[in-house]
Amino acid sequence: MTNRGEKASGEDSLIARYFKPLANDPGAFGLDDDAAALRAGGGDDIVITTDAIVEGVHFLPDDPPATLARKALRVNLSDLAAKGAVPAGFVLTLALRGADDAWLKPFAQALGEDAAQFGCPLLGGDTVSTPGPVMVSITAFGRLPQGKMIHRSGARAGDRVVVTGTIGDAALGLNLLRAGPVASALADDNTGREMLTGRYRVPQPRNALAKAVRDHASAAMDVSDGLAGDLAKLCAASAVSAVIDVQSIPLSAPAAVLVARKVVGIEALISGGDDYEILCAIPGDRMAAFVQEAKRAGVAVTAIGGIIAGSAPPSFLDAQGRELALKQLSYSHF
């Protein structure tokens, strides 16, 4: 763990105290060196993904440090899962306004718990001071057999479009945390509120499904910017289009209630973000095997439509077969 700009008594001891216990992989060298080493198994590819989360942009200033740590790691684990890779480790860059034990302790503890749970050890990192918002940047590594990474490209006309879990919960959770209409609609529903904010703060990456994705998907990515926008990207990369049956998009119980009560439109759920579910295209003759493996892995999967030929943006059709007008496909920074 390089710590450029440290005091032996300051940042070094802080890192030793909180992050060394997490660095239990031999390639981390106990964070005592300037670099880590990843042993590549014979013929494996190392899959690399990097995602940063910024205070006020990807998380709220009052999000607990523990959920923040989990989210920072899990958004990367989600990418590895969607690519069909098995987690191998990660490096962490932490930009903080200062070294605060009350913040670092729960952050490091939660990070360590997730690293252990997902078999993805801390290998190294960098801590820097910033006068600005807290930023957590993680680069995560996965392993898979040579050339077996699943791409956004590869979907073909006739493939089924499949998503894991439920869609839109995180967008609702964010609306709730920002005291939007969802907050008042669920004022008396503690369980629903907790479920939705939990989905926003702590994604559930579908790493248990990685092997099934690798074995059966023609294309895959994780849903991070909203289902509609991410499906458009997958289709563009694959030079195909898609037709989605909006009724079949899997919703959680609270989300379904909010849609039924017209607190939110389904459009907001499919163009929201932070779902961290897997979106993939599965050839028809692979569906049965894929669904069976997903069941064994304990991951809910739902077919929501099909890939068709063409270059038009994907269509989202309602129960009457009318196309949904989506004002925006996904959230944008710039």
Next chain:
Amino acid sequence: MTNRGEKASGEDSLIARYFKPLANDPGAFGLDDDAAALRAGGGDDIVITTDAIVEGVHFLPDDPPATLARKALRVNLSDLAAKGAVPAGFVLTLALRGADDAWLKPFAQALGEDAAQFGCPLLGGDTVSTPGPVMVSITAFGRLPQGKMIHRSGARAGDRVVVTGTIGDAALGLNLLRAGPVASALADDNTGREMLTGRYRVPQPRNALAKAVRDHASAAMDVSDGLAGDLAKLCAASAVSAVIDVQSIPLSAPAAVLVARKVVGIEALISGGDDYEILCAIPGDRMAAFVQEAKRAGVAVTAIGGIIAGSAPPSFLDAQGRELALKQLSYSHF
């Protein structure tokens, strides 16, 4: 290149325009996917290093984007060199307040030039918006034969302490850019001013020396936080001490003049930072071969002292054999 929170018309096209041309490695998949792949040669280890630079902390707000790009990559290349690894690629996380062509164009161009020069292609990344300071975080990868990474630990009593290049120039360059005493002392010396600011803004990583380090050094690291502090770290990791002959520490011509004119003390140079030279311990019987290989590689190396037994902090002795009193060993963030 994941771009969570983008608009197809905004961040995507921006990334396509500026960064796709840099992603010429097959494992980058043209930045069209959520992850990159690094093929590990049979039995190689992948060395991983990560370093972030923050506006106002590691670089100045008016540093040109081109030098900023080079610095962000080179501080990581410097780590790879010191560990004895050959560059294999890098991922980039860019936190920006907005997408500004006038900033991105020179940034990407310089980054591409350095990536080509050092054989370290862009593999992927993440661009995020921030309301705060610009931050460039790079995770770089290198290859070396299994188990051959050179560590901070491993130095033994009797080894020579060797540094590459010259020490303290970057600290002087920073002083100059901040209109410190160096600026007035060099008011009439354009060449000297340019040389020193150049050393601060654009480090010269010693990747040409990586193989010699790997073949001969018992311990190595790059000097990023100041020679004194970094040597103390190397000694601590190796459970040894060191005696340094201050007179033999290599200085550039402008630095030597500034010390002779007492504009700065030698203490400031050896506890400054941003040198990005290699500091290593070379066993006596390897010195001749190491020096010869360094010469072939075109990298200046200088023996500045020796490793001794003990656990005391390294001593820096002046011409009279008196120990220098160092107020601080290196710069600290916290």
